[in-house]
Amino acid sequence: MSSKIKWKISACVLTFLAVFWFVSILSSCGKGANVSTASLNIKYEVLNLSPDVLPIDLYIRFLKTNNTPFRYSVNQGYFVVPYTDTPYLIRSNRINGGPAILSRSDILTRNAQYSLFITGTVADNSLKTIFTVDTAILPKVGRGKVRFVDASPSGINGLDVYANGTKAFSKIKYPTFSDFVELPIGNYDFQVYATGSSSVLTTLTNFQIDDGKLYTLYAYGYTTRPDSAAFNAAIITNK
Template sequence: MKISLKFKTIIAALFITLGLASCSKIDGDQTPIQISGLSLIHASPTIEKLDVYVDNTRANVEDFAFGAKIDYLNAYSGDRNLTVTKKGLTTKLTSKLLKLESGLGYSVFVVDKFETVDLLMLQDNLAKPAAGKAKIRFVNLSPDAGALNLEVVGKTPDLIDNKAFKEYSEFVAIDPAEKVSFNIKNKTSGAVETTLVDIKIEDGKIYTLYAKGLKATADATKFGAAIFTHK
């Protein structure tokens, strides 16, 4: 379902390529510019900083490191080429043609290990949650964690079940509360792999929670979880 979105205004440096959420005219054409929302998340477990280009324009202004997120940018709808490079270099690590529909929002995750870095684009269901509810989606972006479940601590059954690497759930309803804790559990053994503690879940908000990192490491790329609000 297409909905009206209020995407963030792009800074001047990105104006020409990514577009502006307005009804500007081009060469006298009265048709409004068609835009889509594009959010970028660095979920590749590497200490390398990256640059991300939409067509030929760099989308990140600051360092784009593991765990970083760029809130919705306004991108021209249609076919857009997204390219990832190592910071300051031009050699492509990966590149993908994205098909963006007008008025829709998308989250694009940079995923997998540095040697096999990839892009995962998810369409965001930004329809308002039901009255008195929030919405949340779970994405498994850990290359070596196996299939995972998402549990709201103190509630059964698990909120989301059996998501392998690069798999994700639909958005599901969740009760808002000042403090909600989440367990990410191994699907096979039921063991708790990591926990997010005392997360504020607000009425009417939309969230994505994702597993990230590597179980095989103990550095900054170690296994964990992150959550963000779609805004």
């Protein structure tokens, strides 16, 4: 009788150990799938180009990821994303835990960089995002690569960009962007025009294109505004 009891106890112990081992295997598999984003080397930046959305925050896994809010026209640069789970939510910094203003569900890949441009206005319910992949095949030796993002609602009919007097981008309409184009290394003046117009909207002077670098030139703001929301342009160094 005692041997039967011992056998039953041993069987229960073995069953428990088998179940524990199986659960441990499942748990380790799950952890293996959730690879550290730091090891994936995925970088992200948010550019707030909406004059009336006010400071905003980025939420991933419903947690705020930034220490400093993203303010109008201020480029804080890239940061390593803490998680790749979607959606990515944009919320007002003024309303803690408030509803999402905008969201994205892009699939991010290893060793890549991304930019999220926030444009439009709250006043006329025209807020939108422009999402760009900031990695590309490197240019030939002695050249850099530049592309153009039209994030200005005033550029709805298209914008042209000249580099040292030569047209580099033509009819880029809001809210779209061009492919990267190669330019020889050197200093450049970039002039932005409304497509079909001979009047310069804005000029970026003496910008240096370096060997093997990638850049994004972007326009934002309004040609009808005389204040801080006036039409303007800036450049990001992507790589």
